[in-house]
Each structure stands twice: as C-alpha cells, then as structure tokens.
Amino acid sequence: MTEEAQQILNAMPKGTSLWEDALHRLRKNRLAMFGLCYLGILIFICLITPWIAPYGYEEQNLRLGAVPPNSEHWLGTDTFGRDMFTRILYGGRVSLLVGFIATFVALIIGVAYGAISGYAGGKVDAVMMRLVDIFYALPYMIFIILLMVVFGRNLLLLFLAIGAVEWLVMARIVRGQVQSLRQQEYVEAAMSLGLSPFAIIARHLIPNALGPVIVYTTLTIPNVMLLEAFLSFLGLGIQPPQSSWGVLISYGVETMEEFPWLLIYPGLALTITLFALNFFGDGLRDALDPKASRD
C-alpha cells in the first residue's frame, strides 16, 4: 500500500467488533462499573477470608454477649459474643457460593435445554416448551419449601432446588435466540457442510446467543441470593453455626431493637451486593443491546 493510502487508513476510525462495541458502552456506564468493581473486591475478600478473618466464625464469648462496634470487633458481636465482621465475611462466602452455583446449575440446564429445543424445532420444540410452560405455572416457592422441609436441609439440595427453578426462563431465552439464529445463512452453510447438529449448536449457535444469556445470568444471581435468604429466614436454608447473609438477617430481625447492628450490617451487605449485581446486569444488557426492551 502506498504511504498516502496507509495514512488515510490510519486516520479512519477503527472498525470495532460487536464485542468491542459492547465493552465500550459498558465502560461508559458508571453505575455498572461501580457494580463490577464492588463485586470484584467482594469476591476477592471472600476468597481470602479464611486468612484474613480476625476470629473464627463460630468462636463464642458468652460472657461478652452482644456489643456494638468497637476497636476489637469492627462490626460488633452477636448474642453469643461472636465477631460480626468475621461472620459477615463468611456469610458472604456462603451467600455468593449459593448464588453462583445455583445460577450455574440453572445456566447449564437452561442453555442445553433451550438450545436443543430451539434447534430441533417442530414437534420436539413444541413438547419441550409445553413442559417449560407447565413448570413455569407451578408456584415454585411452594415446591422449594416442600422439598426442603421434606427431604432435609442440606446445602446440595438447596443448590438443586433453586437451580431447578431458575432454568426455565433461561431455557426460553436461549430457545428464542437459537430459533432466530438458526435462520442465519452461516448456519445453513454449516449444515450443508455436514457438521453434526451438536457441533453446530456448540460452536455456532451458543456463542452467538451468549449475549442475553450472560445478561440474564447476572440478573439471576441476585434473585437466587434473595431466595436463599428467604429460605434461611424460614429456617430452611443454612444451619447453625454456619451462616449466610440471609441467616444473619433473620437473627438480626429478632433483636433489632436491642442490637440494631446485628441487622444493619448484614442487611447492608446483602442490599449493596444485590445493587451491584443488578446495576452491572443492567449495564451489560444496555451495552449488548441498547435497543432491547427491558424486563
């Protein structure tokens, strides 16, 4: 290329891929970036908690009882004399863990189901979506409570129960995406090339459907955390001496008059984290598809 042509080329604004475009929009959204930073810090702290926590989370000091925040206990202690800062950190680990894992379960099931349904089309699709409709109509709260009460309160069951409820919308979204993508020419090309349906789904459809999936995943995590908190509030979730933010809040509610710090700090922790997740999720959605209708 000639010098001149090269210069003209350099002067033109660089073309960007869809992803770069999205990333750019995302960076401009300050709320979303705040959310992302907060989440990053939170996750990091929760990961290193066992090394930085000043006390054990079950370490009791009965004579001390509940004291408000002071230099020894930054966020105060609960009625057993346990350090709240430590318990909130560990609680965060559990809450986030439940949030991520249950969402992950929902993600796997939902994406697989939706992709297969959308790709197959016709009768198979109709039946599969009918099933989704049926499950969607079930009052999930009832079933989760029933499952937890009847089959015992353990963590694994909690993940499965929550995940089993959240995959439905994911499946619908993925199916919708796959259906529209399927019409695309490059898919027809791949099909005529003889690629197996599995390869097509895995290598072409899913990566391109990822946009809404990522958004929805990010928005599911706070719902899952709320669900876990509610179950713990009812006494169905995490059992003592372990705790999650939900458990801490439910204990805090009991003594909120005498020891308000037992409610305020876990409550703040949960609410701010949910904020951050929601802001980030919203930001992602705006970034990836600014014209998409919300909710």
Added chain:
Amino acid sequence: MMSFKTRFIALSMILLLAACGGDSGGETRVEVGNREGVFHFGNHSEPQGLDPHIVTGVPEHHILTALFEGLVTKNPETLEPEPGVAESWDISEDGMTYTFHLRNNAKWSNGDPVTAEDFRWSWQRAISPLLGSEYSYMYYPIENAEAYNLGREPDFSKVGVSVLDDYTVQVKLHSPTPYFLQLLDHYSMYPVHRATVEKFGSATDRLSQWAREGNIVTNGAFALTEWQINSHLRVEKSPLYWDADKVKLNAIVFYPTENLVTEERMFRDGQLHRTEEIPLEKIKAYQAEQPEITHIAPWIGSYFYMLNTTREPLTDVRVRKALAMAVDRALIADTVTQGVYRASTALVPPGTVGYTPPHLFDYDPERARQLLAEAGYPDGQGFPPIDILYNTHEDHRKIAVAIQQMFMQNLNIQVNLVNQEWKVYLDSHNNMNYDISRRGWIGDYVDPYTFLSMYITDGGNNKTGFSNARYDEIVLKAAPAELDRDKRYALYHEAETILLENMPILPIFTYQYKHLFTTSVKGMPDNIMGYYNYKYVYLEPEA
C-alpha cells in the same frame, strides 16, 4: 400532568393519615378489655383441637381449663384441691378408695345436668385402647385402668370406677397415691358430653367433629363462642355454670402468637394482657425497668437432652457421661438465658415438695476428656459426627448453639444441629431417630413421681432405650406402696441415682416460666405449676 401528580400525592397522604389516625388516638385493646372484662391471652400456638382426651400441649391446656371442669380444681395460690364438679369427697383410711359427692346443680352448656355417669363414661372413653390418648397413663393409679388401656382387660366394670348413684362416683386405686386429687384436675380426666360425642361419630373416632365451634358442649366456667384458626379463639362466661356468680371475667380471647418477638411487641402495643414468653434479650431490661409486670418464677419443669443409648457412640456410658460433664450449665444459664433458667444436674427439680435430688457430677471438662479417651476417642479422634435435635423455638436454638460450641471446644468432636417442628420432632422420638434430642418436661402434678415415672422400661415418655430392673421395681411397685413420705423420698432418691449413673439423659436446667402481665390483671398469682384458675381472675382498669 403536574396537577394530576399533586392530586395523587395529596390523596395518598390523606389515606395514609386516615389509616394511622385510628391507632394512635383511641383506646388500646387491653384498655377496652379492662373495662369490659375481656382478657387477651397470648397463647403461643394454635390448638390442634379441643377434645380433652386427645390433645396434648400447654396451649390446649389453657383453653380447656376455661371450657371444662373436672371433679376437683385447685387454689391458684396454694395449689390445694378445691371442689369442682365434686362438692366434697371422702378418702378411706388406707388411701385407696375415694368417694366423690357431685353437686346437683352442675350443668353442661346445653342445660343437661352433669352426672356421675358422665364421668364414668368419659373415663372409659379416655382410656379406651381405640382412642389412643397419650395421657392415658394419668389414669394408671386406678385399679385395672392400665390393663384396660392396654387391651388386656376388656371389661371396664373391672376397672376401679363405679357409679353409686346419679351424683356419687367411687374410685378404687391399686396403691395409695398421695397426689391423686391433683391428677383429677388434668384435662385428660375431664368429662365430655356423651350425647354430643356420639352425635358426630363413634366415641373413639379421633377425627370426629364434635369438638368444634358450634358443636362442642362443655361444662366449665366459659363456653366457646368463636374459633378462627390462626387468628383467635374466644370463650365467654357461661351463665349455666354452677358457680357463675363467682366468675368475674366476661370473656377470654386466646391468640396463637407463635413468634415470641412479635408477641412482646403486641404486648407493648397494648394488645395482650399476658404473654406466653419474654424474649431472652429483653429480660434484663424488663426486670430492671418494669419489674411489676415481669413474672419470672420457678416452674416445676426440667430441661434436658435425651441421649439415644441404642446408637453408637452413645451406647457407651462413658461417652454419655463425658458429654454431660462437658457442658458449662451455669455459664449458659447466666448468659444465654439471662439467669432465667437454673443449672441442674438431675432430673427432678430441687425443692419439689421437699425432695432433694442426687448430685453426682459437675462441669468438669478435664474429666470429660478423660472419659472420652477411656471410651476410645482420645481427644475426639474417631468420634463420629452426631446431631442435636431440637424443636423449633428461638430459646432452644440459642441453648443448642452454645452447647454445640462447648462440645466442640471441650471434647473436639463434631456436632450438628437439626431443628424440626413439633409434630415431626415427636415423630423422631417415637422412631428413636435421633442422637441427642432436646427435651423438656413440665410436671403434671407436684410430686417427684411425675418425672421419675418417665423412665420406666418402654415407657411412652422414655424413648432413650434406658432400661433398669431395679429402677422399674422402685418406680412401679415400691414407691407407690410407701405411705411414709421420707421413706418414699429415699426410694425416689435411689431410683434417680440409678438413672443418673446411667445418664440416658443429660440434665441441663430447671425451668422458670417467664410471662409479662399488665398490672390490671389480678388473681393470677405465681405458683410452681404455672397454674391458672380463671374463676379467681379479674381485671382492674389501670390508674
């Protein structure tokens, strides 16, 4: 748009104020109740039913003692027996025959007279094997009652209950039972109205609807007028009651308050005259600032953990003893329970009519570790994780959390907490499906026997796998036959020593009850059974 918005805001403000206005201006429910003689009673949970021969539980007890009356009642201050349906009674020299003379003006709420036959029929129904009453053991002091209840004696006429005439009942016991009159005031021995029961099904149909609002017929000072499940249950003064002149209350409303934090708020809000509980965190404040409404007094009850002796590793008595010695009861009593419960190392509460329980051990973590090592788990090595089961309640959870920590800290063993709702929890006991389980036992009458009789072999309230021949012998044969109190207490002492040496239970506390009463409530003095006689209760509007 602007005007619309302002209009909307104005409207909502008005609505909000209207909604609030009513509450802060008028009288509270308690104040109205004081004026009208309506007692608002916080009753913890919704009663499962009102059939006195089927239900079990304290909430039911509070309601049933208002609706029904037995042969004998009690004085709320002294707990001495007082005439109920029976206006007098004779006791034979040997203490084995009781003859009750019923008054002739006791009536059912539908006008029928209460007769001796009512009692005979009701008692037959109560211990009928088909009914499956869980309190049938209350009747066992009566001759052949146990045999009838277990189906071994099919003929009720062999049981020591006879009708001498319309208003005379005679009861024959198989051994002198000094507390027999107290038993008669337990709701399981109340009469029921035969015609009503039979109108709705067979006498032994547990699912019968006879005990519902609109159907039920009662003989007590109050009659049922309203029952909305999960909301409230209202009883009103019965004009047909033989002693209606003495009854000063016009109505009692029972509320299934369940959550004790909410109950306390309801009390502060002026919605209740009496609470069933006081949240532990608030006790110090109430005792300091409002001692006149805070009623914390010794209660004839024992709080302990049952140990399933049929499950490893609890089969080894050394393990059980180690666990018992690893709990610092005094610390928990002082801190977690705010001094409300008292540390105890025995089953029977001390001072139960002059009885002193044996004192065999103390909090001794060193010795506990030694015992555990001897049993094959030095420093907790190899000790399988075990569960502490408790029924869902804020207090039990707190105590369990503290004890769990003590086990882990002192013995280095892993202990998990499991909580279940009442019915499921009882289920687990019946199936022996637990390792350690929290248990509370409130005495049905004032005598150590009410506690010791729990742990006979295969006793309905045993459920620990504990079985000792000498213990059975004392409890079932020797003690009931012993008329001399000191000698009887010596036998009790021996039995309890056997029990504690085997440690199928881990004693923790003796109870005190904790209630809040408004100062307008009169006639409900503290007593060791937490017993109320509503005839003595009245409300005085507060100054």
Added chain:
Amino acid sequence: MWRFVGLRVLQAVPVILAVITVTFFLVRAAPGGPFDTEKAVSEQVKAALEARYRLDLPIHEQYLSYLGDLFKGDMGPSFYYPGRSVNDLIFQGLPITAELGFYALIIALVIGCLAGVFAALKPNTAQDYVPMSLAMIGICMPSFLLGPLLVLIFGIWLDVMPVSGWGQTMGDKVLPSITLGAMYAAYIARLSRSGMLEVMHQDYLRTARAKGLPERIVIWRHALRGGLLPVISYLGPAFAALLSGSFVVETVFQIPGLGRFYIQAAFNRDYTMILGTTVFLSTLIVLFNLLSDIVAAWLNPRLRYQFRK
C-alpha cells in the same frame, strides 16, 4: 379471538393436571408418615387412622380417588387439625390473602406506573434517576428485611402503626400491604418506564404532537396504552409472585392468610393441606396468567388483528 381463548383454556388443563400429579407423588414420597406420632400409642389406632385417610390403599388407587374427590370439590381432611377439612382451612385463609394481595397490587400498580411514567418523561435526568434508584432499592431489599424495618420505625419508634395482625386493630393493613407491594411497585416502575420510553418516540405520537395536541393528552390518551402493555403482561407473573411474597409478609406480620397456613402445613407435614393448597394456588395462577394473556392480546391491536384472520 374466541379460538385464541379456547385454545389457551385447553392448554391450561394439562398444566393443572400435571401440578396435581407432581405434588401428589412428591408429598407421598416424603419420608415419615403422617401418623407416626400415633405409633407410640397402638397399632390399632394407627390402622384405623390410615384407613380413614385411605392410606392403606395402593398408591394409584389413592391417586385416582383423590382426583375423584377433587372433581367434586372436596380436598379431604387436614392431617394436622383433626376434624377440619382442607376446604375449611383454605377458604378461611383465602379471603385474607386475597385482600392483602389486592391492596398490594393496587399500591404496586399505582406507585409503579406513576413513577415509571414520570421517569420516562425526562430520561437521564434527576426526574429519572431518583425514582429508578428507589425502585432498585425496592427490588434489592427483601420483604423480610423491609417489613420488620417498617414495623420498627412506624410501629415502635413512632408508634403510629400496629405491629401485627390483620383486621384486629385499625390501620394494621397498611404496613403489610406496603411491604408486599413495594417490590412489585419497583418492577412495575421499571417496566412502565421502559415501555413508555419505547413508545415515546414512535411516529404516531409525533403525529399527535404535530397536530398540536397538548403533551398531557398525548401521554394520557396515546402513549399510555402502548407503554403500559408490558405491565399488563407482567400482571400474570406478578400475581404468582404476590402469592409467594405473601408467605413472607404473612409470617412477619402474623396474618392468618393462606400463605401462613401453607408454611405451617409444610412444617407440620399436613400432607392433605399441602396438596390442597398447592393445587388451589396453581389453578389460580394458571387462570390468572390466562386472563392476563387474553387482556394483553385484546389491548394489543397487532395481536388482535392476527386473530381476526
């Protein structure tokens, strides 16, 4: 149009049937029988009770007889409250939950729509950010946190509201309704905002404005109908969510509604009650979804046209 309705109704039937079946077998699969407490007493009593509840029949016969009874409208006796039927309990708790849900829905709709429309009028200004942030709080704060906080502030510190109960003291319906409605107000605010935003720039609105109509009429008569469409579609799921949300609120405020009955039944292993409530609520939800879909279709001229053909 009627074909559309008929089709949807037909589709609802297998859904309800599936719910009944799944719940029935789930409940039966639970460990521990309902009468194990009676075991301590005697085998005779247990056997009699099981016969009464038809637990001694083979399971498929139990299922069929349950369906038969259900068809007649009989949901069986409660396991936990002997002498009471499930119908009794459900119809006792239902009016209360319905009332609570209704107030909450009204609050959610009114506050939500107003806030959302208001925000959409001036996007990306303070008028937009403030309501939307409040909405975010509504979504992120669980009702079991919000409820007690409201009780603390208004019931105890300020002492202007009762702390619990429903229909027993004046004004005790306010806090629970607000607590329940808050989260849905937030969702509806966001929905209506985005719906309005989409519609605001449409051509038909531009035409109306060009005609010289005042902005108020443009919004009121033209924009709202299209903009609030997503809200209408949301009503179905909102109803379901309100029902579940009422569980928490009823527990926190000690309200004797259906949600509280359900939770108690679950904890007490009152199997017939659990089954009855689930079936009942699911049927209601399905019906409500159906209704909401029909209304949405009717309001949306495009969809309506589709079915004219």
